[in-house]
Amino acid sequence: MSGLMDQFRRPMGRRGRLVAALMNRGHKPLTSWGLTHVHIKPDYVILDVGCGGGKTVNRLAQQAASGKVFGIDYSADMVEYSKKVNKKLIAENRVEIVEGSVEKTGFSNDFFDLVTAIETYYFWPSFSDALREIRLVLKPAGKLLMVNEMVKDGVYEIKHAKMIEQAHVRLIPLEEIRNTLLSAGFADVQIFTKAGSPWNAVLAQKP
Ligand SMILES: C[S@@+](CC[C@H](N)C(=O)[O-])C[C@H]1O[C@@H](n2cnc3c(N)ncnc32)[C@H](O)[C@@H]1O
Incomplete structure (x- = not known):
């Protein structure tokens, strides 16, 4: 397993595909719990940043059935792996599914109702730059869920x-995440934790 640890940051090649399959299965309980903290309307336009193996995209599309x-x-x-997982959709x-970085997504401003980021902020080169980009591409009143x-x-x-x-993970304390979100122009930051576990979900809104 230790040889796979550096694959979570940027999965590539045969080992990367193995990690994608592991994450698609292994992150399901965490993602299910996390998604209970946001209401998804059927017509939502959603961006999943750091989408990895694409299972979350697939699940979000079930909820945003007309979006x-x-x-x-x-x-x-x-990107290739996610495209296979979501071929029909x-x-x-x-x-x-597009190739690009969270710091410069290439999407228009005010485009998304919701941005999700599952198990990915740890690897972003600049947390604050990424948050500023996410705020730009969200519609007013749009939400970010990490x-x-x-x-x-x-x-x-x-x-x-x-x-x-x-795994080259860079962890940020929850209060620092809150403060960085506020500095990046987000409001109404809510932090949810799961009793007896390290799991956390952070929800923030673009004013
Ligand atoms: C641990 S995986 C999580 C994948 C997926 N979200 C999940 O829950 O299974 C982290 C993913 O974020 C991607 N990633 C990391 N930093 C990124 C960045 N700056 N821009 C875009 N993607 C990034 C990696 O390539 C990887 O697929």
Whole structure:
């Protein structure tokens, strides 16, 4: 498993595809829990940043049945993998997967009702630049939902120091996430945690 740890940041090649399959299965309970914190209307236009293997895009498209879901990832191999997972929905023009980075998505301003980011902020080169870009592409009153299974709370990062180093994870304390969101122009920041686990979900709104 340790040889796979550096694949979570930017899955590529054969090992990357294996990690994509693992994440599509393994992140399901976390993603289900995270998505309970946001109301998704059927006509929503949604962007899943760092979409990885594309399963979340697929699930979001079930909920936004008359809307459209976009996935973006900076790994060309994940884009290809996500396209396969969402082949039918892409053919129906209900899903689009694009290669690109969260800091510069290439989408128009005021375009999305919701941006989701599952297990990905840890790897963004600049958290604040990414948040500013997400705010730009969200419609006014649009929401960002970040869902994470790791937390920096003074205990988790010490217990899991080896894994964090191997996977090149950069954890940010929840209060710092809140403050960075506010500095990037978001409002109404809500932080949800799951009792007895490190899981957390952060919901914020573009004013
Ligand atoms: C741990 S995986 C999570 C994938 C998926 N969200 C899930 O929950 O299964 C992190 C993903 O974020 C992508 N990623 C990391 N930094 C990125 C960035 N700056 N821009 C776009 N994608 C990024 C990686 O390529 C990878 O597919």
